Amino acid sequence: MTEHAVVERSPWHGAADATELDHWRAVAQAAAEHLGADAWERDRANEQPFAELEHLRGTGLVNLLVPAEHGGAGAHWQTAFEAVRILARTDGSIAQLLAYHYINQATIVFYAEPADQGPWWRRSAEGQWVWGDSVNPVDPTLELTPDGDGYRLNGLKRFSTGSSVGDVIIINATVRGGDQDGAVLAFVVEREREGLELLDDWDFLGQRLSASGSVRYHDVRVDPADVLGEIEDEDAFSTLVTPAIQLAFGNFYLGVAQGALARGRELVLARPRSWFLSAAPTYAEDHLVQRTVGELVARTAAVEALADVLNAEFDAVLGLGGQVTAEQRAALAIKVAGLKVVSTEVGVDVANRIYEVTGSSSARSGVGLDLFWRNVRTHSLHDPVDYKKLEVGAHFLLGQVQPISLYT
Incomplete structure (x- = not known):
C-alpha cells in the first residue's frame, strides 16, 4: 500500500451541510411516515421485511453513504445516523436494518485495500444492495x-x-x-x-x-x-467500525424515545377529561402529567444534543483516514460509550414511563404504544450498558482504555 493510500483511506471528508441534512431528513421523514402507518400491524404479522426494504431502496437511503464517484449519494455519516434516528421514531426494526446496512456496507472501506474498494462500491450501488451481517463476535463458531x-x-x-x-x-x-x-x-x-x-x-x-x-x-x-x-484488531482507522456501531445504537435509542413521546402526546391530547381527583379539566392540563412529560422531554433533548455533537465528530475523525491515531480513536470511543449509557437509559425509561400519562386505555392491544418499549428493551440488551459505564469510569479516573473489539 502506498503512503498516499495509507493516509487517504477514507472516502468521507468534510461535514454535512444544511442542504444535505435538510434533504435527507425530509426523505427519511417521508419513509418514517410510510412505515409508521402500519408498523404495529406488520410487527404482529412478523413476516420477513422484503417490502419494507424495497421501499427504502426507492428512497435512495440505501446508497446514502456510497461515494458519488461510484454511483451513490456521497453523503456523510451525520446524515446517515439522523436517518436511522428518524426511522426509529416509527419503525425500530427497519431503522435497525438500515443502521446495520450502513455499518456492513462500510466494511468495504474498513477492511478492503483502497485499490479494491471501487468495484465493491459500484456493484453495491448499481444493485442497490442491502447488506446483512453474520459477525456476532461472542458466537465465534465459523x-x-x-x-x-x-x-x-x-x-x-x-x-x-x-x-x-x-x-x-x-x-x-x-x-x-x-x-x-x-x-x-x-x-x-x-x-x-x-x-x-x-x-x-x-x-x-x-x-x-x-x-x-x-x-x-x-x-x-x-x-x-x-x-x-x-481484520486487524489494532488498526486505529479500521476499528472505527465499532464506534460507528455504537453511535448508530445511540441514535436508534434516541429515535425510539422521540417516537414514544410523539405517540404519547397524541394519546394524552385525545383524552377528553382528567383524573377525578384533579382540578384540571383535561389530562393535558393536569400539572402532574405536564411534570412527567416535561422531565421525559428534557432528558430526551439532552441525549439529542449529545448525539448531534458526536455524529458530526465521527465524520471529522473518520475524515482523517490513515492519519487517525489510537488516542483519537480512543477519545471518540469513550464519548460514544457515554452516549450509549444515557441513550439506553433514557430510551427505556421514556418508552416505559410514557404509560404513566397515557393511562390504562393506552395498554389496549392495537394502540401500538407497546412497540416502542418492546423494541428498545430488546435491542438495548445487545451489549451490557454497565460495561459502557465501566469504560467511561475507568477512563475518567485512570485514563484506561478497553482493549479494542467489535464491542469497544
Whole structure:
C-alpha cells in the first residue's frame, strides 16, 4: 500500500451541510411516515421485511453513504445516523436494518485495500444492495478451511441481522489450516449462495422485523474475489467500525424515545377529561402529567444534543483516514460509550414511563404504544450498558482504555 493510500483511506471528508441534512431528513421523514402507518400491524404479522426494504431502496437511503464517484449519494455519516434516528421514531426494526446496512456496507472501506474498494462500491450501488451481517463476535463458531485457491465455510452464526432479507451478507471467520492459519477474514457472499441455510429462528419480544435470525453454513464456497480483507484488531482507522456501531445504537435509542413521546402526546391530547381527583379539566392540563412529560422531554433533548455533537465528530475523525491515531480513536470511543449509557437509559425509561400519562386505555392491544418499549428493551440488551459505564469510569479516573473489539 502506498503512503498516499495509507493516509487517504477514507472516502468521507468534510461535514454535512444544511442542504444535505435538510434533504435527507425530509426523505427519511417521508419513509418514517410510510412505515409508521402500519408498523404495529406488520410487527404482529412478523413476516420477513422484503417490502419494507424495497421501499427504502426507492428512497435512495440505501446508497446514502456510497461515494458519488461510484454511483451513490456521497453523503456523510451525520446524515446517515439522523436517518436511522428518524426511522426509529416509527419503525425500530427497519431503522435497525438500515443502521446495520450502513455499518456492513462500510466494511468495504474498513477492511478492503483502497485499490479494491471501487468495484465493491459500484456493484453495491448499481444493485442497490442491502447488506446483512453474520459477525456476532461472542458466537465465534465459523471456520474457513482452505480449498484450492479459496475456502470452504462451515458453522453456525446467531443474531445475523439482515441476513435473511439482505442481498449480501458480510461474514467474519477464522482460517483453520494453510498459510493463513489463525487469520480472521472478512468476506461477502450473496444470500442465495449454495450451502447457506437461513434458519428463520428470530422470535423475540421486540425488533421482530429486524431479520436477525441464525445462519448455518454447510461447506459454502468462498472465492478469493469474495474476500474484503483481513481484520486487524489494532488498526486505529479500521476499528472505527465499532464506534460507528455504537453511535448508530445511540441514535436508534434516541429515535425510539422521540417516537414514544410523539405517540404519547397524541394519546394524552385525545383524552377528553382528567383524573377525578384533579382540578384540571383535561389530562393535558393536569400539572402532574405536564411534570412527567416535561422531565421525559428534557432528558430526551439532552441525549439529542449529545448525539448531534458526536455524529458530526465521527465524520471529522473518520475524515482523517490513515492519519487517525489510537488516542483519537480512543477519545471518540469513550464519548460514544457515554452516549450509549444515557441513550439506553433514557430510551427505556421514556418508552416505559410514557404509560404513566397515557393511562390504562393506552395498554389496549392495537394502540401500538407497546412497540416502542418492546423494541428498545430488546435491542438495548445487545451489549451490557454497565460495561459502557465501566469504560467511561475507568477512563475518567485512570485514563484506561478497553482493549479494542467489535464491542469497544
